[in-house]
Amino acid sequence: MKCRVCGKPANINLRSYKTALCEEDFIAFLEKRVSATIGKYRLIDEADRPIVAVSGGKDSLSLWYMMNKLGYVSDGIYIDLGIEGYSERSLEKVRQMADTLRRRVYVFHVRNALQKGIDGVARVIRRPTCSACGTIKRYIMNRVCIDKGYTVLATGHNLDDEASALFGNVLYWKREYLWKKNVVLEGRGEHLVKKIKPFFLCSEREIAAYAIMKGIDYIYEECPYSEGAKTLVYKEMLNRIEESSPGTKIMFVKGYLKMLKEKGDEKEDGRESRYCLRCGYPTFSDKCSFCWLLDKFGTEYDVEFDQYN
Amino acid sequence: MKCRVCGKPANINLRSYKTALCEEDFIAFLEKRVSATIGKYRLIDEADRPIVAVSGGKDSLSLWYMMNKLGYVSDGIYIDLGIEGYSERSLEKVRQMADTLRRRVYVFHVRNALQKGIDGVARVIRRPTCSACGTIKRYIMNRVCIDKGYTVLATGHNLDDEASALFGNVLYWKREYLWKKNVVLEGRGEHLVKKIKPFFLCSEREIAAYAIMKGIDYIYEECPYSEGAKTLVYKEMLNRIEESSPGTKIMFVKGYLKMLKEKGDEKEDGRESRYCLRCGYPTFSDKCSFCWLLDKFGTEYDVEFDQYN
Numbered sequence: 001m002k003c004r005v006c007g008k009p010a011n012i013n014l015r016s017y018k019t020a021l022c023e024e025d026f027i028a029f030l031e032k033r034v035s036a037t038i039g040k041y042r043l044i045d046e047a048d049r050p051i052v053a054v055s056g057g058k059d060s061l062s063l064w065y066m067m068n069k070l071g072y073v074s075d076g077i078y079i080d081l082g083i084e085g086y087s088e089r090s091l092e093k094v095r096q097m098a099d100t101l102r103r104r105v106y107v108f109h110v111r112n113a114l115q116k117g118i119d120g121v122a123r124v125i126r127r128p129t130c131s132a133c134g135t136i137k138r139y140i141m142n143r144v145c146i147d148k149g150y151t152v153l154a155t156g157h158n159l160d161d162e163a164s165a166l167f168g169n170v171l172y173w174k175r176e177y178l179w180k181k182n183v184v185l186e187g188r189g190e191h192l193v194k195k196i197k198p199f200f201l202c203s204e205r206e207i208a209a210y211a212i213m214k215g216i217d218y219i220y221e222e223c224p225y226s227e228g229a230k231t232l233v234y235k236e237m238l239n240r241i242e243e244s245s246p247g248t249k250i251m252f253v254k255g256y257l258k259m260l261k262e263k264g265d266e267k268e269d270g271r272e273s274r275y276c277l278r279c280g281y282p283t284f285s286d287k288c289s290f291c292w293l294l295d296k297f298g299t300e301y302d303v304e305f306d307q308y309n
Numbered sequence: 310m311k312c313r314v315c316g317k318p319a320n321i322n323l324r325s326y327k328t329a330l331c332e333e334d335f336i337a338f339l340e341k342r343v344s345a346t347i348g349k350y351r352l353i354d355e356a357d358r359p360i361v362a363v364s365g366g367k368d369s370l371s372l373w374y375m376m377n378k379l380g381y382v383s384d385g386i387y388i389d390l391g392i393e394g395y396s397e398r399s400l401e402k403v404r405q406m407a408d409t410l411r412r413r414v415y416v417f418h419v420r421n422a423l424q425k426g427i428d429g430v431a432r433v434i435r436r437p438t439c440s441a442c443g444t445i446k447r448y449i450m451n452r453v454c455i456d457k458g459y460t461v462l463a464t465g466h467n468l469d470d471e472a473s474a475l476f477g478n479v480l481y482w483k484r485e486y487l488w489k490k491n492v493v494l495e496g497r498g499e500h501l502v503k504k505i506k507p508f509f510l511c512s513e514r515e516i517a518a519y520a521i522m523k524g525i526d527y528i529y530e531e532c533p534y535s536e537g538a539k540t541l542v543y544k545e546m547l548n549r550i551e552e553s554s555p556g557t558k559i560m561f562v563k564g565y566l567k568m569l570k571e572k573g574d575e576k577e578d579g580r581e582s583r584y585c586l587r588c589g590y591p592t593f594s595d596k597c598s599f600c601w602l603l604d605k606f607g608t609e610y611d612v613e614f615d616q617y618n
Contacts, residue, residue, distance in 0.1 A: 170479050171550070171557060171560075171561050172557075172560055172561070172564060173560075173561070173564030173565065173567070173568055175568070230553075230554070233549070233550065233553060234550075237546045237549065237550070240542070240546065241480070241542065241543075241546070244539075244542060245539070248480060248481075251480075251481055251482075252480050252481070252482070255481060255482030256482065258482070259482055259484070
């Protein structure tokens with residue numbers, strides 16, 4: 001196999017693009033796609049101050065690295081879930097990257113706020129661990145932007161994440177979620193920051209290849225709570241279809257985006273916009289789920305961030 | 310495992326219904342579901358004369374058998390595709406069932422009409438075999454109803470068929486097909502007969518069990534042209550999801566039906582209804598695809614049916 005661009009031996013075969021590329025040309029190819037995604041979907045304006053949600057995994061660290069390389073100067077936000085060993089090892093990777101990029105990273109420690117790790121928090125509020133984690137992450141990532149003046153939050157969600165989540169939403173026709181996914185989710189004034197997914201059209205495999213080629217040191221372990229997650233089953237299945245029909249995942253996600261665009265405003269759910277009386281976060285009642293959580297713990301704690309660099 | 314109804318040893322475990330049943334109670338359970346489907350979706354009126362499209366496989370023969378057993382007296386229509394060996398063996402199973410039920414079956418021989426089997430026909434018109442087969446089947450099944458006075462055409466499509474086809478339509482967002490599937494497709498005057506799928510909510514496994522318990526002698530071979538069909542890949546995958554989350558297939562299909570109902574008339578494609586100038590079959594041009602096919606073969610042939618019983 002030879003590189004389609006320069007003719008040197010190819011390092012990666014991209015069947016869905018019917019091409020094969022050497023390391024150098026693959027890196028250029030992927031960066032160009034991300035750049036085009038940012039441009040086409042207007043993810044970042046010139047006046048924006050973006051921040052990247054980093055977990056220590058390949059997707060978020062590659063995104064943080066690539067955004068800075070592409071000229072979108074960005075800091076990072078890391079949430080330490082207090083999972084023994086795993087959280088420390090992840091934070092270490094994040095710190096390394098912060099040093100490489102010479103960018104700041106904010107760190108929120110769940111254990112400082114609630115005196116428990118995420119599993120303990122979940123037990124107290126009687127929710128699945130991933131549900132408690134989602135509530136805290138969504139809140140804190142938004143909060144760091146509001147508190148520290150960032151205007152765009154970028155997450156490392158990739159094509160496989162989006163396709164498998166979309167797949168689950170279609171399989172059970174979860175209409176409250178089905179038309180809510182997008183490359184960009186607009187913010188709401190002082191309450192909610194704009195969220196973007198620059199890797200929306202990049203597969204997990206492509207990002208892993210990019211991370212390896214760029215020598216990005218990321219944490220290989222999956223989150224110990226992700227085991228048995230349905231999305232992993234969906235990912236595997238979509239990859240099997242991809243194997244026999246290359247390009248299916250990207251067609252699935254792009255086809256969805258096209259339908260979404262045509263649907264336009266129809267996707268509004270008609271519920272009134274309300275904001276938490278305590279902190280201003282969007283909610284459907286008087287109190288947002290994070291403040292509700294703080295109450296459950298009887299804590300007067302106000303959100304604080306550690307700062308690295 | 311004991312039968313949930315009578316306590317005798319169970320013959321089949323239905324995880325999606327969280328139940329296990331003995332042979333007798335399973336048969337009653339499945340027949341009741343089909344009966345309820347026919348009632349709920351108004352598939353058959355008292356004044357109707359139904360006919361069943363039979364292939365010799367487990368689904369269509371079980372449907373033909375069950376409909377007659379449930380009091381919906383029905384004849385059959387078999388299309389002999391001229392696939393050497395396979396077509397003869399299939400017809401033999403159909404004849405056996407016709408004798409058991411003492412009902413008539415009409416037989417249309419592709420080879421009599423076009424002097425070729427379905428593979429030869431496909432080659433002449435440069436279409437995939439399954440595409441040529443679909444064109445002929447849809448036309449002939451409708452035609453037998455128009456010519457012989459049947460008012461409803463029942464096909465043996467089961468839950469797995471519908472879920473996998475729906476899955477393919479969603480995966481590629483085939484909007485021209487996506488909202489066209491239903492338990493019942495209404496007819497159009499003298500041109501198009503009403504089509505129904507009484508097994509829409511019965512899984513392949515349930516129907517196979519029914520056929521075996523009832524001693525229905527069907528053809529086990531798959532159509533030789535079905536190999537490698539994408540729907541088989543989708544079926545296998547949906548069954549894997551079903552394995553880990555019993556009930557998924559039926560939720561997927563029922564959720565779809567619910568959305569479809571709410572969409573209502575929105576699904577019209579806006580194209581004007583037109584009919585073939587030669588035979589009256591619905592078409593979007595002057596000539597339907599079957600008459601176009603006859604022209605390709607330069608034949609003046611008019612559709613004829615053999616009759617058995």
